[in-house]
Amino acid sequence: MAIHFTASELQQRRDRFCSDLEKLGLKGVLLFRQESMYYLTGYESFGYCFFQCMVLGVDGRLALLTRAPDLRQAQHTSIVDDIRIWVDDVSASPALQLKDLLHDLGWHGSQLGIELDAVGLTAHNWNEVRRTLGGLFELSDVSDVTSRMRMVKSPAELSYVERAAVLADDALDAAIAVTAAGADEGDILAAMQSAVFSGGGDYPGNEFIIGSGEDALLCRYHSGRRVLDAIDQLTLEFAGVYRRYHACLMRTLVIGEPTRLQLHMHRACADAMEACLEQIRPGCAMGEVFDAHARVMDNSGMLEHRLNACGYSLGATFTPTWMDYPMFYKGNPEPIVPGMVLFLHMILMNSLEGTAMTLGQTIRIDEDGPVRLSRHDTRLITC
Secondary structure (H helix, E strand, O other): OOOOOOHHHHHHHHHHHHHHHHHOOOOEEEEOOHHHHHHHHOOOOOHHHOOOEEEEEOOOOEEEEEOHHHHHHHHHHOOOOOEEEOOOOOOOOHHHHHHHHHHHOOOOOOEEEEOOOOOOOOHHHHHHHHHHHEOOEEEEEOHHHHHHHHHOOOHHHHHHHHHHHHHHHHHHHHHHHHOOOOOEHHHHHHHHHHHHHHOOOOOOOOOOEEEEHHHHHOOOOOOOOOEOOOOEEEEEEEEEEEOOEEEEEEEEEEEOOOOHHHHHHHHHHHHHHHHHHHHOOOOOEHHHHHHHHHHHHHHOOOOOOEOOEEEEEOOEOOOOOOOEEEEEEOOOOOEOOOOOEEEEEEEEEEOOOOEEEEEEEEEEEEOOEEEEOOOOOOOOOEO
């Protein structure tokens, strides 16, 4: 079976989750987040693009409602035994089958939790669930319960993160090796992805971000490739991924001799990164780390070019994003605790000069503070 955690660890997670639900006075929960399903049972799939719901009771009872293509997927990758299939048909009503499932469990009239903040629960599906279950069950949003549990990684999870960090470093090495004037972005991207896959890694939660020239100022992937000029810039934001766990890196590579502006912007990014690392300690609020980033950037004259966030948590995530809860932004009171895995990104996009500079790395939080997971330092990379 392709389950990446021991049965005892998965059971401990479910026990803790059920204890939290019981404290909220809930009989059970309707899970629509693929991350939650993976975390609690090992189940891996992209079947959440259709209607899919995992039901977990505080008494430990567990069932999955999904489509036929995911029957064997669930049997092979999870500890779930009770798998119900809704059949593709013009008159199909998975929400109605969910109601029948809940009645089978004897939960009629019960107070249940539901994950509303979930990619798998589209507005259409939520309307169907609400229409079908309304008046029969009391539903309350518990989207943050598993998110908060997943913030702190177990030793087994951290071992996967550390392997992901090695793969991220390998991808950066591969990119540097082929980046030069005349290089095609497609070849650079292929080398990076190959390094991850050859190392036993997985697809990331979102596309690798690659952009050169004026597109080096973008923070999102877009289709289309270009060839690097003799004087150019290349922004890369990417992740090593292992067992769905992510470790990210971000760099803007300079092709040719760096300008004074690029050197100044890089210095601001490097100084801001160090200020964040000095600020990060168990008990520190996420917002305080953002403030350290903003202070350095603004004092360097970069206020107009920086972003309003400087990173986020990482973990086992699925498409459409590898970003996880929580995030570094102004005023965020979420405390940093040991066992968190965090991505710090220092991003400057100077549209006036058409110049980008970025610097990002993944860290683990120990009792004594942050531990850098990359073997690469923060020096400017020139090609």
